[in-house]
Amino acid sequence: MNFRPTIVAFLCNWCAYTGADLAGTSRLHYAPNVRIIRIMCSGRIEPTFILKAFKEGADGVLVCGCHPGDCHYQEGNYKCLRRFKLLEKFVCQMGIEKERLKLEWISASEGKQFAELVNEMTAAILKLGPGKVQKTLELEHLKTN
């Protein structure tokens, strides 16, 4: 069966989402695997959102915010960065490959960079294969052995 990765992307309203929008209005072609969720600021992202995405079957999770210093709310992206780094360590401990979780800064003018980022991440996940969180939970429900 052809594996088509699902990547859940949390994009901040002010930079990254506008950047993704620019990729669209510029008619750039990029991998259709990304499901974009717009949030007001990358600082709003809680680890819960990302863990839930994995549990619901995401093969990868992408978080994008404004470049350091550019946050619309002054320092939301720094907060995101700190949480992200801690979460990344936890996620690796839980047996989820590091490549499945990515944080990148995308400005409103970086439509091209966004398209490239999605292509790169999709390729990396294609190489890894499907995420195993759901499969593990399904096994768990057999409750035996």
Next chain:
Amino acid sequence: MSQELTKPKLKLAVYWGAACGGCCVSVLDTHEKLLDIVAAADLVFWPIAMDIKYKDVESMPDKSIDLTLFNGAVRNSENKHMAQVLRQKSKILVAYGSCAYMGGIPGLANFFSKNEIFKRAYEETESTVNPEKTVPITSVQVKEGTLEIPLMFNDVFPLNQVVEVDYYIPGCPPQSERLIEVFSVISAGTNLPPAGSVVGANDKTNCDECKRKKSDKKKVKRFYRPWEIQDDKETCFIEQGVICMGPATRGGCGVRCVEGNSPCRGCYGPPQGSSDPGAKMMAAIGTMIDSNDPDEIDEIIEAIVDPAGLFYRFSLPGSILGRKVL
């Protein structure tokens, strides 16, 4: 004869699954109040204190037990069987203690698979000599017949992943005075909280009750493990750089660990409205790290040696991911 005297006594059962026995002891820790409990209720089943067989419980009529306190996680087929039997026989089934509530300490086994655990326990431990690699099997034929032991599951489950649970009383173990409060509400039988509630605990976090000095802006440059630093006994642990689970833990225990100058370990589970204490804790701690430089952040986080084990000490099976991905 007044109605009060004819009112039948409640039937109470206490059972342990994968537990250490501490929860049963917390029932005994009600001290002389235990006499009040016994005055209001007949203990019909309590393996740690009474000689009664499983088949006696199995032969009780359905819904004949008024209240069952189930402590311990579900680790093997015996735990699961008794959880199902007690669900059927009980009017109110309470997940009593952290293990029944979210998996607890036995739930840390979900960081490994059953195979890994067996390999470590029966082959690799320093004190083991087992050249034939003998491991437990569930059934063996001897000349008198078949001997059977319960099957250990691959995973540890909180009680509500196996049967429906009416109430949860968190804690490792739950504070005995809170048990008495809950027991009096249930024995009165009026104003019962909605099914599925966490009872015997507060809605807000431990920080809300903690008396240590706290500033508005928590900023941490370096994390310490508790033995690496001299606690000043009055400032918030996190502000001193020691990770305390207070921000992601439900209050109700009376902040006993912090009162005893030890950081909160999170046994009361997440506060109201949150399902995953570890994720909450990562959100809280992440924001407190005092740096904007990626390399420095890495350095600060390095001091948190085992975030998964630390933040999910009592709650791994009940958390969003539930176990390590296999």
